[in-house]
Amino acid sequence: MTQNRIQTDRDVVSELTTGRLSVYLRCLSYLQSLHQETVSSAELAARFHLNSAQIRKDLACFGEFGTRGVGYNVSQLKEHLIRELGIDRSRKVIIAGAGNLGMALADYRGFNDNGFHIAALLDVDPAKIGRISRTGIPVLPYSDVKRIVEEQNVEIGIIAVPADAAQDVYDALVASGLSAILNFAPVQLRTNEKVKLKSVDLRINLELLSFYLKGVEDGTA
Amino acid sequence: MTQNRIQTDRDVVSELTTGRLSVYLRCLSYLQSLHQETVSSAELAARFHLNSAQIRKDLACFGEFGTRGVGYNVSQLKEHLIRELGIDRSRKVIIAGAGNLGMALADYRGFNDNGFHIAALLDVDPAKIGRISRTGIPVLPYSDVKRIVEEQNVEIGIIAVPADAAQDVYDALVASGLSAILNFAPVQLRTNEKVKLKSVDLRINLELLSFYLKGVEDGTA
Numbered sequence: 119m120t121q122n123r124i125q126t127d128r129d130v131v132s133e134l135t136t137g138r139l140s141v142y143l144r145c146l147s148y149l150q151s152l153h154q155e156t157v158s159s160a161e162l163a164a165r166f167h168l169n170s171a172q173i174r175k176d177l178a179c180f181g182e183f184g185t186r187g188v189g190y191n192v193s194q195l196k197e198h199l200i201r202e203l204g205i206d207r208s209r210k211v212i213i214a215g216a217g218n219l220g221m222a223l224a225d226y227r228g229f230n231d232n233g234f235h236i237a238a239l240l241d242v243d244p245a246k247i248g249r250i251s252r253t254g255i256p257v258l259p260y261s262d263v264k265r266i267v268e269e270q271n272v273e274i275g276i277i278a279v280p281a282d283a284a285q286d287v288y289d290a291l292v293a294s295g296l297s298a299i300l301n302f303a304p305v306q307l308r309t310n311e312k313v314k315l316k317s318v319d320l321r322i323n324l325e326l327l328s329f330y331l332k333g334v335e336d337g338t339a
Numbered sequence: 340m341t342q343n344r345i346q347t348d349r350d351v352v353s354e355l356t357t358g359r360l361s362v363y364l365r366c367l368s369y370l371q372s373l374h375q376e377t378v379s380s381a382e383l384a385a386r387f388h389l390n391s392a393q394i395r396k397d398l399a400c401f402g403e404f405g406t407r408g409v410g411y412n413v414s415q416l417k418e419h420l421i422r423e424l425g426i427d428r429s430r431k432v433i434i435a436g437a438g439n440l441g442m443a444l445a446d447y448r449g450f451n452d453n454g455f456h457i458a459a460l461l462d463v464d465p466a467k468i469g470r471i472s473r474t475g476i477p478v479l480p481y482s483d484v485k486r487i488v489e490e491q492n493v494e495i496g497i498i499a500v501p502a503d504a505a506q507d508v509y510d511a512l513v514a515s516g517l518s519a520i521l522n523f524a525p526v527q528l529r530t531n532e533k534v535k536l537k538s539v540d541l542r543i544n545l546e547l548l549s550f551y552l553k554g555v556e557d558g559t560a
Contacts, residue, residue: 136550140543148527203546204553211545219443226440227502227525228542233549274548281448297555298548304448306369314551316544321449322361323537324432325424327495327519328454329357330535332425334518 138176139199141168146196158189205233210270214287215278216241216249216257219302223278224251237270264294274298281305288315359397360420362389367417379410426454431491435508436499437462437470437478440523444499445476458491485515495519502526509536 163170216239275291284303384391437460496512505524
């Protein structure tokens with residue numbers, strides 16, 4: 119069963135919460151690198167320009183890690199967020215498309231460590247198959263996608279192919295048994311409801327900057 | 340004057356609004372491609388899984404484009420959003436770094452049309468200088484950044500260099516007179532308050548999918 123859809127409001131809410139947990143995790147890792155042992159929501163808020171009420175609300179959902187007047191234990195809270203985000207285990211990832219974007223993502227810091235392991239890049243171009251990325255990710259034949267996903271227990275697929283190939287690749291990734299897909303192709307996909315899809319629209323970032331520049335020009339920023 | 344900072348709450352609010360305007364624009368472009376002339380906030384909400392009250396609130400800020408019982412004029416509202424986002428003119432962009440990521444961004448659909456024009460890729464590697472991307476963007480010497488920005492009135496710079504070079508490139512882009520910078524390097528930059536910075540952390544997208552997968556495993560998704 120397929121359904122045409124753009125990102126829903128519920129997706130946005132869930133993504134916002136998850137995004138904040140990711141931000142808290144980065145803040146805590148930074149504090150840990152400074153050997154700081156405890157932190158209050160007020161300090162987190164002031165230091166990283168966040169909202170302290172929002173922090174307490176977000177973290178309250180996950181049980182009690184704060185002590186009144188003392189704050190949170192940095193390493194305990196960090197470990198807890200890592201578990202909540204499900205990155206306390208290693209999830210296998212494959213990237214469909216070994217062009218510039220696929221190769222860049224394969225070597226992107228944070229895509230192949232601390233919870234994620236990129237098993238392979240996949241491509242149909244015989245000239246690319248057999249190559250490895252700068253950090254050592256192999257390019258394998260796209261036709262082997264189902265075998266690779268099954269043998270290596272891959273959970274997440276990344277679509278890094280041109281727009282006109284994206285739907286076929288999406289369908290093939292779903293058919294191979296993946297549960298979650300990250301799509302970089304700027305195209306609206308007919309999606310399977312049982313597979314979580316996150317589409318990244320990089321142009322929105324440029325529009326955000328343009329909106330800022332227009333505000334400066336208009337004297338409203 | 341530099342300041343260490345992570346994204347602030349105000350940035351997030353502004354980014355959320357801008358992001359929604361970008362989403363509305365995509366919905367309206369789609370309706371226009373179907374030759375639909377008017378749309379109500381309720382239909383926009385139902386069709387694209389958005390929140391109708393939020394739509395009315397977001398669009399109310401920009402004046403009156405809706406008629407009770409009729410809805411919005413699709414092409415008028417679209418043109419208005421294009422003006423609000425400041426993409427009714429062409430803004431020049433340069434990309435620092437002509438590696439896999441820079442080349443992918445130079446050819447990324449939406450980065451070089453409808454309001455944005457990529458003037459050049461910049462690199463220090465003599466082997467890359469003089470090449471052109473698949474869509475024809477030239478790779479020019481990084482040492483010419485200030486001249487290119489001034490001569491071509493470039494407004495936006497994109498950092499697509501390795502993490503260890505990102506701060507130097509940021510400082511050079513700011514010194515060359517750019518007003519807005521999009522950073523893809525996974526590193527915390529010491530920033531200039533007068534220049535708008537948007538950092539893209541692609542790993543957050545993987546963490547979002549992991550959070551979903553964990554929910555499925557736990558039976559809470």
